[in-house]
Amino acid sequence: MIRRGLSLSEIIIALAIAVMVMVPVTSMFSTSGQQVQKSRNFSFAAGLARRISQHLMAMPFENIVEVPLPGLAMHDSPDDVFFNPLLNFSTSQSGVKKITASDMPALYGFLAQNDFKYALSVSNVSFGAGDEIKSISILITWKEAGRNMIYRTHVYVSSV
Amino acid sequence: MKKLFLFLILALCLPMTSQPVMADDENPAIEKEVKVDVDEIKLRSPLEIEQAVMEYMLAFEAYQSARKSSDPEVRGKMVQYMKQYREAYARFLDMMREDNLYEPQKPKNPAGRYNRKHMKQKGSKRQWRATAARQTREKVKKMVEAGASPEAIKATIKESLPAAPMSVDPMDAAGLGQSPAGGPGTGFTRPGDDDDDDDKTTSKTGSNLDSKIPYKPKPIDGPSGSHHPHKPKH
């Protein structure tokens, strides 16, 4: 019998197999890219929620109030205790930096692009006979590839 | 005559404002693990101890009131209030260290240890009064909210400290015609009995509390690379 070697169809099949191997690998790679972007937003949101939870501990109890959905944006927003003003390297009020396009362009761009917002849902809870504990749900919302995303955490702050 | 009258008032009012507790409701599982040298313990005057506790408690109340206030003036004094609380608490801890009632690396049970010695020396436990000094706490709170200076608060706290021991030695009380559980008509109860039962934890074996070398479990693969975040650097 004469050995004919690899036929064209064999090569095509071989190539097809190679392509079939490559496609998932490349798609896996592009998903890992998306994953990184996604995890950046998620992790940023978790950081924001943590930040709010920490500020709640330090602020006067009675000032902890509801911030209803759809929530407040962090950029171009009026002063609050959590995000604005954000920085101040000077020794007086005049040097404060807020999250605006002029003060902090990079952060402003990122927040505006993803439309990051925060909301607080506050309820008084009573574990005993006292009514001096606030149970606070912190919600961070943002938009990612046209989808609405949410990160939620929960803290208790007591008045005593 | 006046003194006798005052004494009677005190004897009648004190038990009404405070309640006796048997302050040795130790956690049996933990106590079993902690070696306490009873002979080393010093029995200081109870009044001195009660004053120290009352002082740090009231100082904490002042600090806490300032912390929760929304008045910037009041909040501005927070740092001094905290300093006063820390100082008062440090004084109390010093006292406990001197009397061998407390060691930093062992669970705290100062009243329980005091009573062990009391028991050994006098054959009975001292009856401590449960009081959270409610009225004084309220007073301090109101003063802080009204913007009193930390010095004024400190002075008020000093003035409000008990002048006579709040706790009772059952033997002395017996000598004065009082029963250990309180004289008739004083409304003595044993509040420690109704809510302390849940303090008992189940005993688990294995401890090295008294060894200075800490028990070291297997480190987990933490990303910081160190298996203990606050390993003393000294």
Place this chain on the structure above:
Amino acid sequence: MLKKLRQYESTRKGVAMVMVIGLVAIMMPVIFMLSRIGGSQTQLAIKYHENLVAETVAFSGSNAGLSRLQGNIRGYQDLPDETSGEEKFSLNLRPTGAGFFGQTLYFLLTRARIKTHNYIMMAEAEQFKPEPSPPVLVISRDYWNTVEPYEISLMADVLSMQNYRGMELLRLEETRTFERKSTEQQYKSEMDSKKSSLPAPLQTDWDSIVTALVNEKLSE
């Protein structure tokens, strides 16, 4: 004709073999590089993220526990796990003794575990006896944390934590005693003497820092 065809066939075969060898030579490193890049990075990212989330949950749980104690609820030994958001935390209350006003002294242990990441918060506190109207006074002090995989419901583990913490408390006692026993002048000169050995960025503001330290120095 047949001979020509056979020659042609063998040429095709050669081309195919060169291509196969070549493709393998090109593709293998590409696939290798791609697979290397995606995985490890995302894994590390997830690890830290989980660590931080565990910490947040434990913190929240500890707050919840202390709030409950202020509302005079006790007996955490038997409490089921609770959640903060979607993550679970467990609480354990371990009374260690009594204070002179009959207040309960205890540790409140809170543990959050996300996969292999562990975060335990240990709060030492004292709860004064209930008054007619709660919430009661709870003085919570000395929070301490660890990432060791301790079981907060096991006595041996809790004692180990107490032991570790005790070592740091011994140091606290030293620093506190140093502050209390030295005069303002002594304290200031000790702090001033450190200036020359500080890294450059600290030296610039060190004088004002010493002023703050001296102002807040504990005294007898």
Place this chain on the structure above:
Amino acid sequence: MSMYRLFKNYRGRAAFTMVEIMVGATILAVIGGMVAHWFVMQRQYQKRILAISDAQQNIRQASWNMIQELRTARNLIYPRLNADKSIRSDTKTIFKNFSGDIVCYFHDAATGQIRRCLIPNGPGAPVVDKKPVGSGIDKVAFTAHDIGNRLVGIYLESSGTVGLESVYLLNE
């Protein structure tokens, strides 16, 4: 038939011919070119993704290291609110840790590292930790937010990625 001939017949050939190699190489060159182009594009994309991922990683790591110690610290010594009660930021922060010792985190812009320095609250010389608490950090701001000196905001920036954390110092 000799063994050699037998072998040659069986294999059909001993080596590739020039034509075979040239045709194969041409096709490979075309494919290789396409792959190389795609590969370069991917590398650029990867670099961007990796930069973001690294930046996130740097931020998370630095946050985690600092938050753990700050959480159980006793009070903030520097920075503090301005005289007019406005917030105050700096590239370093100094606080008393759980054991009452003085700890400083400071940013070294030249190396992009955040370093930790332990200053004994008592006799003894300051020691800078060998290992940085954070690296690859372009900008840092520690901001005092609270008059009680127990709340510090942490702003971290690494290759355009930002982290906004805050820590409340728990110890009374």
